[in-house]
Each structure stands twice: as structure tokens, then as C-alpha cells.
Amino acid sequence: MTLLSLPLELLQHIAGCLETAHRPSLQAFSLxxxxxxxxxxxxxxxxxxxxxxxxxxLRRHVDSLREALSRTDSFSCIRQITVTGALRLRDKQVEGYSTHTPWSFPYDSENVLDEDPVNYEGMYAVYDESVIERSSEEDMAWAPLVTLLGAKIPLEDLVFDCQSQFPPSLLRMLHEQHPQCRLHHLTFKFRTLLWGVPNSYEMELATSPSLYTVKVACAQRDSDGDDDFNLEAMMELVTGLAPNLNKVIVLNLFPGGSLRSTLPRGSWQSLPGFSRGKRGSLKSLSLKGHTRLKTPKMLQDWARHIDFTCLQHLTLDGCLGMMRSGLSGETMEWIVQTQSFPHVKSLSVHITRDDLNVEKPHYREHAISFFRTFESLEQLSIGGPIDYQIMDGVLAHHGQTLRKLSLHPFEEIPVGVDVRDLRDLPFHFTKDCVLQLRAQCPVLEELTILVKRNKSSASEAEIYRCFGEMTNLRALSLLLECSNWRVTRDPTYAPDFDLRDQEPVETGRYPWLKRGELKETFINCAVDEALACSIWKTISQNKTGRPLERLKLWPTGAGEYGTAARLPPTFAAIVQNLARSWLFERVPRDDTEDFTVTELRQRRRLALDEKEAKFLAHPQDFEFWKVFRSIWPSKNGSKDFRDDWSSYSL
Structure with missing residues (x-):
């Protein structure tokens, strides 16, 4: 049977598979x-x-789209429309801080770990714009999109990820023409909570029966010193004021300048129609950013507003750079003793020892009990102080059902005075750990895990080969860990360097850092395309079962030695060129081993190159450059170090 003789239903199924596996192939197939x-x-x-x-x-875009839909008679095909960008009138003046870029990173569009690029500490103002008025010039500017929705289309989902306010005319069209359509509002925010009674249109949008998903950024106080009550308002909306709200994502910000005011925070006046004692039945709750999870209070507040037994997805992510604010042992203990999550199948958490000042000896037991509170998870992501016992407990309880797993162990770097003498080292996965994953997670399809770099040694290569033995694994993200915390935290650490490499890099500023340790850091974080391809081939050639479809490589941790002391800008300028991230994708054909390779975050690296040009053109901290050149000497009189280095091969 030839392709052209297949029935329409089979051809449509092929097209659907191509759209998922390789979008460019869909275009070729259609021709x-x-x-x-x-x-x-x-x-x-x-x-x-x-x-x-x-x-x-907007008018030109919609007109061309309508023409294509009319020409192909495809209006009936539309199921989802996503709106992005920001519609601004030329004469519209925006007061205060811009709301559409306070937490976005400009160069992280190619994110390595599929996480939202968020800067939780950027400038942010909650009351910077007036509410859009019905039939105003701004509202009428959305007419082309409103007209498109007025056509006979079976719209199921409208995703509004636009930095402009959601227009009243579009909400009215949803209610009248698409009452079953789900609205996913990813830039939601109340602007009139300090009025006493919020603006009527804001309440109409917030309580709309169309509202299905909400992502809201909020803070205790914004950069202008104004109180922000969006979090309190969101807790009340989920109790039933928004009748069909199923998914909530809260980004808890800590805005720049928000600590300038020392006045106590004002009191919150409840939303109109809110009834105390009612609890909503959310299916998905995500709390990210500066979420106060070291004590149970934040979760106790949410427990008064929603029924945790209805949740199917839960994210408790308090990881913020060097500051960790994840679930403490105290909070995990409260959850174990008071809460139940019978329907949660997807869990993402950051946990913390919370023991910088006082030892918390029962942290491990609390963590193991916490993960056992959940039943047969299918997706799990854990970041924070993980050790072998915690991993063993997690795999024993959930391994048989896990299809997606992310394990990112790290320890807290102490900052400030009155800190205990910490000796904890970040957990890293050995060959035996990977073999345990293979044995206890038989249906695992996607894995994110940390691999300790070891100068491309035979033992490191052996770990990569072990991933090939995971039968169902199709997507793998490897955090290539380049740190060495033993330098400051392990009193038994005695590396076998020669006499020259035993010397400190700089006796005055970095007496704890030997030349040999800096050498190892440079070698480990140097990941060029040749090494990346070697890792891909090592895994792929040993792959059993289904082939590996995607591999991401992300070098991380260079310059981390278990102390808050920072290395000079020259070091950062070197490392940002050496530590390159890569994406491999298999060409979706059974008769070929072809793959594509892309450097991730390349635009970010090049932009930082330009920003740090002074450290590259006029090298400071000469000792760091001497160590670099001891590994990679200048080639043919080259003055640009970027032309001289290459990774150590496997």
C-alpha cells in the first residue's frame, strides 16, 4: 500500500505524529x-x-491569517489561540515601572532545563497602570482579534500571555460566542486592590466562568513601596469566586527597592462575595520564588482556602540562587501529620536543611516521610540537599510508576555571621546510583540528573554508558557538575598535585584555592561541541530499547568551592566561554542515526562576551590567566584565548 492510497484518517494520524516529533517534517509532508x-x-x-x-x-497579522484560513477552509480546525507580546498605543504613557519586563531575562529564551526564566528580584510596580475601560481606544485596538473569535471556530483554549491588560471586548466575545472555551491568563494582576472595592471590570475578569488557568506575579510590597495584596486576592478567588479556576501559578517576587519603606503592611480587605470557610478544588497549584516555606504558615494559609486532596499537581519551589527557601524539615513534618494528597501524580519541590545556625538532625527522616505521603507519582522533581538515603526512599516508594524524574542535589552556601561549621557535601550520582535508577524506574522516559565531571575520565564515560541501558528513556538532561566543595569542607581532602600545582592561586585573596584545583575546574567546565557529540554518541551507541530522542548538556557549578567567597571577573569571563550548553535531537526516522546539535544560550554567551570585553582584552588577575595558559598554550601567537582551548575528550 502506497502513501497516497492510505485513508484520510491514517494520513491525519501521521500528520499528528509529525507535529509532535518534528514540526519541519509536517510542512514537508503537507506538500x-x-x-x-x-x-x-x-x-x-x-x-x-x-x-x-x-x-x-495586529490587524495585518489577523488579516493574513484569515485569508489563509479562508483559502484552505480551515476555520473549523482552530482549537487553541495563544496571544503574546504587548499591544501599546503610540500615545499611551506608562507610569512607574514597566510591568512587562521586571522579571524576564533578556538572553535566556533557550532555557536549558525547560524552566521559566524569572528574575524574582527585579523592579516591579503593581499599581503602575489604570484599568482598561470598555470601548476605549485601547479596548478597540483589539478589534481584529475579537473579529477572528467572532467567526465560527470551535475554540477550546485561549492562552493570554500578553503583557497588556486583557481587553473587555475580548472577554465579552468569549462569554457570548465561546462559553466553553478555557481562558489561560498568564499575566494576571489586580491593579485596584487599594481602592477598597476593586474595579468592576477587574472583578468581572477575575470571576469569569471562562477563567481556567492563572499565573500571577506578586510581592509583599512593590518597588514603589505600595502594599501588594494579589496573593491574598488569589487565595480568595480559588474558593469558588472564579467557579472554573483549576490551575494557579504564583510567582512570589522580592522586588528591588521594596525594603525602603519601614511602615507596617496594611490590612487586607476581602474581595466582594468572599465567604470564609469555603474551600476550592484546584487541580494544580504552583508556588514559586520567594515563597516562605521554612515554616508551615504559607501552606496553612492555602489549606484554609483549597482542599489539598483534590490536587493532581503540586509545585513548591523556593530555590533562589544562593538563597534557598525551600521546604524545611519543620514544614515537611507538618504536611506529613496534617495533610493528604491522594490524587497528586506530579510533584516538584525544593527542600532545605535550614540548619545554618542550629543543627537539624531529623531533616533526612522528615524528607523521607514527606515523599512517602504521596502515592505512586508519575512525575517528580527534587532540588536541594539530597543524600543517598533520601534517593533510596524516593525510588523505593515511587520508582515503579515514575515516567519523568528530575534530581538536582545542592547544599546551601552560608552567607553572614553566626553560621555553624558546615561539612555537608553536595550529593553526586555514581555509576551504582545510575544502575539503581535503571533497576527501580522501569518505565522512566524523561530524566534530569547531575553528573560529576571528572576531566573526561574513564569512570565519567562509564556513567554516560549506563544511561544507554535505560530501556524506555527518550529524553535526558545532564547537569555537568564542575564544583569542588571538598576544597573548603572536607578536612581529609588531599589531592595528589605536583609541587607547582600545590601552590595557592593567590596567597592573599584565595589561600584555600590551589592551582591544581583551578586547573581541574577549567578542564571540567570546558565543554565544546566535540566533547558534547562524544557524550551523545556514548549514550546513543549503548542505548537499548527505544532510541534516545533528545539530550541536553548544561555545565554548572564552576567556581563553587563550598564558600561564599567569589572569584574575580576574569574567572567568570573565561568560564562563560568554556561552559557551553548543548541540545541534541535525533532526526525522527527509523532508517537513520542522524541528529542535530545546537548550542543553547549562545546569544546570552555572546552578549556577555561583549559586556565582559574589558576582562578579555586587558586581562586582570594574571595568575588565573597563567593557570589557563598552562592547560591551553597560545596557538601561533593567538591573542584571543577563545581560539586556543578545546575540551578533554572522553
């Missing part, structure tokens, strides 16, 4: 024949993305 073209249209047009910048651009 194969008129039958393939007809089968591809529902897939091509089922999800549409519209990026807005101004009224004219």
Missing part, C-alpha cells in the same frame, strides 16, 4: 500531495500563535 495537504491542515491550524506589538501589526 507531498493534495491528500497529504488536506490531512495536514487540521494539525497546522489547530494551534495558532499571534504576537502583538501595535494595532496595525
Amino acid at each position: 507531498t500531495s493534495s491528500a497529504c495537504h488536506a490531512a495536514s491542515l487540521p494539525v497546522i491550524f489547530q494551534r495558532i500563535c499571534i504576537t502583538v506589538h501595535n494595532h496595525e501589526g
